[in-house]
Amino acid sequence: MSTLIQIRDAGGDGVYSPAKQKAANRGAYSNRPFLFLRRAKQFLGATKCKLLFALFALSVVVLVTSRLSSWMGWNPHHSSSVSSTSRGGYTVLINTWRQKSLLKQTVAHYASCRSADAIHVVWSESEQPSEQLKRYLKKIVVLKSQKANKPNFRFDISADDEPHSRFNPIKHLSTDAVFSVDDDVIVPCSTLDFAFSVWQSAPFTMVGFVPRMHWLDKEQNNVVYYRYGGWWSVWWMGTYSMVLSKAAFFHRKYLDLYTHEMSPSIQDYVSRDRTCEDIAMALLVANATGGPPIWVKGKIYEVGASGISSLRGHSHRRNKCLNDLISLYGTVPLMSTNFKAVSSRNEWLW
Incomplete structure (x- = not known):
C-alpha cells in the first residue's frame, strides 16, 4: 500500500x-x-x-x-616659448611724428615686454630730437625693462641726402623679427608675444593686428578699379588681404628690399605721399611671398587723438593710393584670406 x-x-x-x-x-x-x-x-x-x-x-x-x-590691475607678461629662434626676440620699430608725450608712453610700454630686444624710434621731423628727450627715453627703457639685458634703444634719423622713410634699413640689427608700430598704438605684451610666435611659424609673411582688404569695384574700357576696405569691410565680408604696418611683424630683409629693390617709380610715388607707405609695404611682402598675410586677433589700444583715418577724404586717398600702386606693379600681388590666428588662452573652448 x-x-x-x-x-x-x-x-x-x-x-x-x-x-x-x-x-x-x-x-x-x-x-x-x-x-x-x-x-x-x-x-x-x-x-x-x-x-x-x-x-x-x-x-x-x-x-x-x-x-x-x-x-586687480595685474598684467602678467607671458614670454614666448620659442623666441630664441629669432636671436632672442624682436626689434620694436616705432614711427613717430610730433607726438612726444605719446612717444614717451609707447617707449615705456614696449620696454616692459620681455621679448623686446631693441627699441628704435624712426624720427621723421626736420628738427633733431633734443638731448633731454634722448636721455629721458633711455632712462625710461632701463627703468621699465624687466630683464637683466636691457633693450638697446636708439633714434633712427635719416641723413640729409637720404629719403625719409619709416622702412629704411637698420644698421647692426640684432633680430630677424621687426615689429613696426605707430607711436599711438599700444599692444599688450602677452598679445605681442603671441603674435611673435605666430610670425615665427611663417617668418617671411606679414603678421599683424590691423587687417584691411581690397576688391574689384568696376572695370570699364579695360581699366580696372579696386576699392580699399577698412575694418568694417573686413568685418562684413569676413576676408582680408593686407595687415597694416601700424602694428605688424615682418622680416628685417624687407627693409632692404623696400629701400634697394623696390621699383624706383614706386619709391618716387611713396616719397611724394608718405601716407601710402603701409600699403606699399603690404604689396611688397605679398609680391615677394605670393601668399596672404596673417591677422592676429587681439586687443590693441590707440591712445591720443584720432589718427589720419578719421580725417575727411581719407577713404578717397587710400583708394587712389591702392590703384596707383597696383598700376605701377602691373599686377595685383595681394591675396585674400579668411584665416585668423587666435590665442587659446583667451578662448572658452579649445
Whole structure:
C-alpha cells in the first residue's frame, strides 16, 4: 500500500512541486539582467550629473582666475616659448611724428615686454630730437625693462641726402623679427608675444593686428578699379588681404628690399605721399611671398587723438593710393584670406 506524502511549499500555502520550483527559479534569474541594467542606468545618470557639475565648476574657476588679474590691475607678461629662434626676440620699430608725450608712453610700454630686444624710434621731423628727450627715453627703457639685458634703444634719423622713410634699413640689427608700430598704438605684451610666435611659424609673411582688404569695384574700357576696405569691410565680408604696418611683424630683409629693390617709380610715388607707405609695404611682402598675410586677433589700444583715418577724404586717398600702386606693379600681388590666428588662452573652448 503506497503512502502519499504532501510537502508544502515553504514560501506559501501551496503544495511543493519540482516543476513549479523550476519555473520559479527561471523567473527569478530572468529578471536579474533587467535589474542590473536599471541599476547601471541609475549609476551612469548620477555619474554624468556629477561630471557635468565638475566641468561647470572647473570652468567657473578658470574664468575667475583668468579675469582676476585684470580686475586687480595685474598684467602678467607671458614670454614666448620659442623666441630664441629669432636671436632672442624682436626689434620694436616705432614711427613717430610730433607726438612726444605719446612717444614717451609707447617707449615705456614696449620696454616692459620681455621679448623686446631693441627699441628704435624712426624720427621723421626736420628738427633733431633734443638731448633731454634722448636721455629721458633711455632712462625710461632701463627703468621699465624687466630683464637683466636691457633693450638697446636708439633714434633712427635719416641723413640729409637720404629719403625719409619709416622702412629704411637698420644698421647692426640684432633680430630677424621687426615689429613696426605707430607711436599711438599700444599692444599688450602677452598679445605681442603671441603674435611673435605666430610670425615665427611663417617668418617671411606679414603678421599683424590691423587687417584691411581690397576688391574689384568696376572695370570699364579695360581699366580696372579696386576699392580699399577698412575694418568694417573686413568685418562684413569676413576676408582680408593686407595687415597694416601700424602694428605688424615682418622680416628685417624687407627693409632692404623696400629701400634697394623696390621699383624706383614706386619709391618716387611713396616719397611724394608718405601716407601710402603701409600699403606699399603690404604689396611688397605679398609680391615677394605670393601668399596672404596673417591677422592676429587681439586687443590693441590707440591712445591720443584720432589718427589720419578719421580725417575727411581719407577713404578717397587710400583708394587712389591702392590703384596707383597696383598700376605701377602691373599686377595685383595681394591675396585674400579668411584665416585668423587666435590665442587659446583667451578662448572658452579649445
